[in-house]
Amino acid sequence: MLKDFFLNEVKNAISKAIADNKLGQMGENDSYNLMIEKPKNPDFGDFAVNVSSLARVAKMAPPMIANTIVENISKENYSVSVVGGFINFKIENSLLANAIAEIIEKGENYGKPEGVATEKILLEYVSANPTGPFHIGHGRWAAMGSALANLLKFYGHEVYQEFYINDAGSQIQKLGNSLKIRVKQELGENIDFPTDEIERKNYYPGDYLIPVAKKFLENHKEVKSAQDVDAIDLRVYCDFAKAEMEACQKALLEDFRVHFDRFYSELDLHNSGKVEESYKELMSKSMLYEQDGAMWFKSSEFGDDQDRVIKKADGSNTYLTADIAYHIDKLRRGYDRLINIWGADHHGYVARVKASIEALGYDPNKLEVLLGQLVNLVINGEEVRMGKRKNMVTLDDLIEEVGIDATRYWMEMRNIDMTLDFDIELAKRSTDENPVFYVQYAYARVCSILRNAISEKLNPETGEKSPAPMSESEIDDLIKNFNKNLILKTADTAKSLILKLEEFKSVIVLSAQNRTVYTICRYVQELAAEFHSFYNSNRVICDDKDLMKSRLALMVAIKTTLKNALDILAVSAPERM
């Protein structure tokens, strides 16, 4: 990366200067922090390193330090100037040509860092109850989680994606009871969900169970009356509804380009004995005590603000008990790192799960929880509060309304700790207000140019055909036997565009390390903007054949980079729109 390159040049120069005893009181063991950035004013240069931070240690004025460093710098392929405490680098076109050569050579692998430490990561996200359709909030975790998985894989990590199914609690009974009512309704029975608000909380009154009830009756032809319905064990309804809901959820996730390697059932976890096992382990480590008939986990000894019940007075487990077992199980499966995406409404859970990990002798820092703020829906400029099942807009509805690409992009483009206002009207619009189309348009435009370069042109007035500016084999040759010198022809006008292409590598590294997806969105928009700007002032297909080749190579590089970035976001890169 060019950033790292210049940073290293400066670091080496500093070491040299220290060795020659020219950096005041600075010794080789003194630590320092250097920043490399893009100068706000392009006249200064292409990259800048601020050495002011050395002033305190060296006891020298920043400009003096900068000049001393510059004396020890090689200045090969670039020029240097000093302004105040800044060392400004102006790169020569050969470096730009190298950047394009790298993209063309690496293709779909362009942007993958080399020589970075990688881990075996288990990424858990969505993890919804199988009691109903996804709402738009789940959509945010699904889009973000899958994009993060793509990003981390691209970075080089080994990523395993998991969905924890909360299928063991009382909510499944609620689901079964609700289905029972729907089945009776299908049989013509005059019955409805309780109107009393408290009673009603024991049911899922959403109408999504109506088709499930129909299907249930198709599969159970023997059921003909309310008596028949009651004669069947509740368990049957629970299992049936659960299976249906899970199937719906899985289908939707696949459509939404979200792929889990495993759906981990909480029920299976209980049945495997692992929950009981970790309970006993906590017990044997004296991490539990009895109070008011319940068993408590001493989580406050590990940073939680209070102790937590782990076995209720009635002998049943709490949700936390299973969650502890689940996380221990993940660690035992041999992952270097566990990353969870949780809604901000679960933030209170982080401390207690980490406490349990530590109590059982594992490193709590292996668990990283990304807390995501919730999603508000905006319809006609009005914020619609989510939650409480009223006004619930399902993810299905949203996707149908605005499409997969736009839905994904809008879910991905915001920092996870910002509350997301999802404006349906805006996301649907294919105008300047919608960044998805802006980016996709850039891609389609690049593809269009590459198509035109090898198509014969029809003059609409004369009806005459003129031959294609380039042949397909010439384009192939351009890519396969790429000649760096070619790019020099266009380097001057395309400088900021090429630098933006080169930046992709740093964007990947930073985004992966910070676990941010929105930074990829920002990058892709910036790159699109650079391209559009270049497009408006430079013709790619032109009479000067070498210049045309040079710019076509640039187009290939843009196409490659945009595609690689969009693939991470799992947003489609259309060749035409």
Next chain:
RNA sequence: GCGCUUGUAGCCCAGUUGGAUAGAGCGUUUGGCUACGAACCAAAAGGUCGGGGGUUCGAAUCCCUCCAAGCGCACCA
């Protein structure tokens, strides 16, 4: 009351571990197609970085305090 997150241009958001004149987009105003897709580009206007203290050569960024918004604070899942 306690905890987590947020507060930056009319709107929506960036701002890397403290560093050059606080930046994009939308909206507004003005300009640009008989040339590769105008779903585009160029330019201008627009700021007390929620308020107030502090730390230092330097703060949107770190510390304290106050204000406002969202979300939590279960022997529910």
